[in-house]
Amino acid sequence: MSFDAPTPPPTLLEPSPAPCTSGQALTSTGRPITLRSVGKTYALDDGQSTVRAIDNVSMDIAAGEFIAIIGPSGSGKSTLVRMIAGLEEISEGDITIAGDSPRALIAQQRLGMAMQDHGLMAWLSVRQNIALPFRLSGKVPDEARIDRLLQLIGLADFADVRPTQLSGGMKQRVSLARALVLEPDVLILDEPFGALDAVTRRQMNQELQKIWADKPTTTLLVTHSLEEAVLLADRVCVMSPRPGTIASVHSVPLPRPRTLATTFDETFRQLVASIAKEFDAICGLGDAL
Amino acid sequence: MKTALLQLIKHYWGIALLVFAWQAMVMVSGFNEIVVPSTIMVIQALVAEPLYFLHHSAYTFSAAIGGLMLGIALGLLFASLAWLTPVLDGVITPATLLVRSIPIVAFIPIVIRLAGYGSQTILLVTVMLTFFPCYVFALTGLRSPSKAHQDFFASLGCRPSGLATWRFYWRLALPSAVPNLLTALRLLAPTCVLVALVAEFLMGAQGLGYVMVRARSDLRMDVSWAAAMLATVFSVAFFVAASRLEAHLSKVWRH
Amino acid sequence: MNRTSRFASWCIGFSLLIFFWELAGRENWLGSAWPSLSALFAFMQDPSSAALLLRSSADTASNATIGFLLGSLVGFTLACSGSVWTGLGPGLATFATFVNATPLIALGPLLIVTVGEEVTPAATAGLAVFFSVFIATLSGLQDTNRDQSDVLSIYGSGKIRALICVRIPNAMPKVMDGLKLGTTAAVLGAIIGEWFGAPTGLGVILVSAMQNFQIELLWASALCGTVLSGLSFFLLAAIQTQFIKRLV
Numbered sequence: 001m002s003f004d005a006p007t008p009p010p011t012l013l014e015p016s017p018a019p020c021t022s023g024q025a026l027t028s029t030g031r032p033i034t035l036r037s038v039g040k041t042y043a044l045d046d047g048q049s050t051v052r053a054i055d056n057v058s059m060d061i062a063a064g065e066f067i068a069i070i071g072p073s074g075s076g077k078s079t080l081v082r083m084i085a086g087l088e089e090i091s092e093g094d095i096t097i098a099g100d101s102p103r104a105l106i107a108q109q110r111l112g113m114a115m116q117d118h119g120l121m122a123w124l125s126v127r128q129n130i131a132l133p134f135r136l137s138g139k140v141p142d143e144a145r146i147d148r149l150l151q152l153i154g155l156a157d158f159a160d161v162r163p164t165q166l167s168g169g170m171k172q173r174v175s176l177a178r179a180l181v182l183e184p185d186v187l188i189l190d191e192p193f194g195a196l197d198a199v200t201r202r203q204m205n206q207e208l209q210k211i212w213a214d215k216p217t218t219t220l221l222v223t224h225s226l227e228e229a230v231l232l233a234d235r236v237c238v239m240s241p242r243p244g245t246i247a248s249v250h251s252v253p254l255p256r257p258r259t260l261a262t263t264f265d266e267t268f269r270q271l272v273a274s275i276a277k278e279f280d281a282i283c284g285l286g287d288a289l
Numbered sequence: 290m291k292t293a294l295l296q297l298i299k300h301y302w303g304i305a306l307l308v309f310a311w312q313a314m315v316m317v318s319g320f321n322e323i324v325v326p327s328t329i330m331v332i333q334a335l336v337a338e339p340l341y342f343l344h345h346s347a348y349t350f351s352a353a354i355g356g357l358m359l360g361i362a363l364g365l366l367f368a369s370l371a372w373l374t375p376v377l378d379g380v381i382t383p384a385t386l387l388v389r390s391i392p393i394v395a396f397i398p399i400v401i402r403l404a405g406y407g408s409q410t411i412l413l414v415t416v417m418l419t420f421f422p423c424y425v426f427a428l429t430g431l432r433s434p435s436k437a438h439q440d441f442f443a444s445l446g447c448r449p450s451g452l453a454t455w456r457f458y459w460r461l462a463l464p465s466a467v468p469n470l471l472t473a474l475r476l477l478a479p480t481c482v483l484v485a486l487v488a489e490f491l492m493g494a495q496g497l498g499y500v501m502v503r504a505r506s507d508l509r510m511d512v513s514w515a516a517a518m519l520a521t522v523f524s525v526a527f528f529v530a531a532s533r534l535e536a537h538l539s540k541v542w543r544h
Numbered sequence: 545m546n547r548t549s550r551f552a553s554w555c556i557g558f559s560l561l562i563f564f565w566e567l568a569g570r571e572n573w574l575g576s577a578w579p580s581l582s583a584l585f586a587f588m589q590d591p592s593s594a595a596l597l598l599r600s601s602a603d604t605a606s607n608a609t610i611g612f613l614l615g616s617l618v619g620f621t622l623a624c625s626g627s628v629w630t631g632l633g634p635g636l637a638t639f640a641t642f643v644n645a646t647p648l649i650a651l652g653p654l655l656i657v658t659v660g661e662e663v664t665p666a667a668t669a670g671l672a673v674f675f676s677v678f679i680a681t682l683s684g685l686q687d688t689n690r691d692q693s694d695v696l697s698i699y700g701s702g703k704i705r706a707l708i709c710v711r712i713p714n715a716m717p718k719v720m721d722g723l724k725l726g727t728t729a730a731v732l733g734a735i736i737g738e739w740f741g742a743p744t745g746l747g748v749i750l751v752s753a754m755q756n757f758q759i760e761l762l763w764a765s766a767l768c769g770t771v772l773s774g775l776s777f778f779l780l781a782a783i784q785t786q787f788i789k790r791l792v
Contacts, residue, residue, distance in 0.1 A: 085444055086444075087440055106443070106445065109445050111444050112444075113444040115437055115440065115441075117435065117436075117437035118437070119435065119437035119438050119440065119441045121460075121461075121464065122542045123467070123541065123542060132460070133445055135460065136442065136445045136447045136456060136460065137445060137446075162541055164540070298635075300634045300635055300638050301635060302632075303635050303636065303638060303642065304638065304642060314658065325658070379550075380557075383553075383554060383557060390773075390774050390777070391770050392728060392731060392732050392769055394732050394735070394736065395731075395735050395746075395750065395766055395769040395770070398751060398753070398754035398762060398766070399577070399754075399762055401754060402577040402757075402759070403575065403578065478645070479644060479645040479646075479647065482647050483647040483648060483649060486647050486649045486650065487736065490649060490739070491739070491754070498649065501650070501652065505653060505656075510653065510657065513653040514654065516650075516653075517650035517651070517652070517653050520647055521645075521646050521647065524646065524647050524650075525642055525646065527645070528641065529645070532641070
């Protein structure tokens with residue numbers, strides 16, 4: 001096995017001193033997240049054997065920081081963010097979001113979430129879908145905010161259309177707008193662009209960059225794409241295969257706002273390449289190189 | 290013009306064949322026209338007394354559609370209760386299996402004896418027939434929201450428990466059940482018309498089923514056949530309308 | 545544990561049903577038209593009524609059987625013909641919709657004059673079976689595996705061979721379901737047909753018992769109808785399981 005820049009697997013990660021460069025600190029909102037020795041064990045259907053999905057993950061995420069999590073299939077990336085979102089029980093350790101439990105965050109409706117399966121309601125129009133979080137939290141929809149999001153995702157003309165009539169990329173944009181409509185303190189993006197083609201995906205990356213910069217918040221993005229991770233995140237976490245642990249963390253020193261032009265930048269290329277090498281090694285492909 | 294005619298033949302040759310066979314039978318068999326009325330005679334009978342047929346058709350179809358709607362409403366109500374409290378499902382599901390094995394149409398004479406001669410009997414039989422399938426369809430629908438939908442609702446603190454139950458039901462479970470309810474409507478629409486006709490046929494008071502018997506004993510076969518034809522046309526129209534509605538909505542509902 | 549508790553709840557439910565049925569009959573809760581189970585069984589054990597019930601059931605059963613065989617044969621053949629002569633397709637679909645929605649009883653007036661009152665029960669039974677088998681076969685043939693039929697077209701096999709080798713085997717599960725529904729439809733069809741003036745059969749005694757307030761006879765004949773359709777259903781279900789066992 002040989003690869004450059006062997007970052008020793010850290011157990012405890014300090015928040016990067018300056019996660020953002022250009023003026024983001026001024027507008028950044030969100031809450032900090034702390035993970036302490038978080039583990040997850042699943043019981044299998046036979047009721048006796050168990051599977052260890054996540055092992056001893058500790059991490060500190062600053063308020064308003066954008067974290068990307070990459071790793072091979074089955075490394076428990078989704079499980080980790082679902083535990084942070086309060087959708088999955090935590091077997092061991094502790095997750096706190098500004099001192100509260102994930103469940104408390106959900107109860108206050110301060111979490112936004114977008115998944116690979118966009119999960120739009122087929123019977124509601126685009127506008128009604130984006131307004132749904134207001135309805136679920138018993139609030140009157142803020143029409144001005146919805147209009148602004150519709151503008152941002154470029155679907156103002158499609159406000160009254162049903163999701164069936166939208167393309168895959170358009171549906172994901174609606175799903176993003178829905179996740180952001182309550183201005184959440186924590187945003188979880190679980191492979192939101194996983195089902196899109198490469199071209200649309202690049203477009204969507206830029207869109208997300210734009211929408212996020214409009215109101216930055218603490219964000220966790222699970223992705224399979226290294227380019228996507230590096231383009232969007234302040235820090236990229238690489239997870240090892242099952243049981244999932246954090247193998248390494250890479251700060252992304254690229255200035256914001258980033259555009260698709262950033263992906264041709266030399267620093268960007270080098271960063272992607274070095275993470276890719278490490279990623280291959282983690283997957284046991286190091287010798288093949 | 291020619292292609293339109295060709296299309297018409299292509300789609301309706303089956304029905305055209307039936308009408309043709311009927312007319313051919315009248316001519317070839319040499320049956321008395323009083324015994325086997327011709328196509329024209331039946332249409333003449335319809336046109337001669339439109340109000341008479343309208344009255345009896347209205348009776349039959351208000352009973353059939355009313356019973357169907359009542360059955361669907363009750364099925365949905367009980368399915369919603371069972372969705373809330375699974376214990377109830379343990380009581381209703383075995384009953385569903387039991388009722389499914391009973392030929393309900395054969396029990397119509399019993400229901401007539403029990404409930405009396407009147408439209409309440411038709412309503413009762415229709416509800417008996419539609420309630421259980423509707424219950425099963427509705428409950429499956431209420432439980433059908435995808436994992437992604439459930440997760441999205443959960444991420445906003447909306448789970449089917451406690452105070453959020455109503456919101457979860459109203460915003461997710463109930464809309465998800467709509468396609469299933471429409472499938473039930475389509476499947477049960479012709480059956481309800483059949484049940485109404487059979488009940489009227491046996492009770493002999495009002496409705497198209499009654500006209501079929503009554504006209505026959507008056508040796509007015511043309512009127513009897515006209516009633517039968519009318520019942521068929523309405524039943525088919527009802528079924529087609531229900532299918533169209535289902536097809537249209539399921540296109541909207543499923544991505 | 546779960547299965548035993550479910551079985552127990554079934555047993556309790558069933559005993560409760562029988563208990564309340566008996567009580568309702570004895571106490572006349574639901575009027576005189578609801579017989580107690582004991583009276584019903586006493587009636588059915590009486591030799592003369594037992595003979596009547598048995599004879600009527602046999603008549604209905606034979607009508608239903610004739611109808612079942614004819615109806616399933618015609619329904620299956622007609623549905624298959626649509627996939628050999630593709631031009632028939634759209635018309636067949638319209639015809640299927642029509643057939644699906646036609647109330648069986650509306651055909652009664654037509655049948656009694658064309659085939660006669662005695663043959664009407666077998667004819668209505670046959671039509672009822674035809675309805676369910678025709679529609680099941682048609683929908684079974686429609687969902688043929690695309691890849692399989694592509695393979696057949698690549699090797700240039702004809703429509704009939706494609707039908708026999710791929711489409712029919714693929715449609716078999718749905719056809720079997722259609723046949724299974726057809727058994728109950730046959731019994732129902734025979735009973736409805738007998739209401740149009742047949743000399744014998746369960747339908748005949750159902751109507752005469754209803755008109756003459758013979759409550760025990762009314763219930764007993766309905767019960768016979770249920771047993772008949774239940775038995776034929778289970779017979780076909782058993783055949784289906786055997787069939788699947790051999791196929792897999």
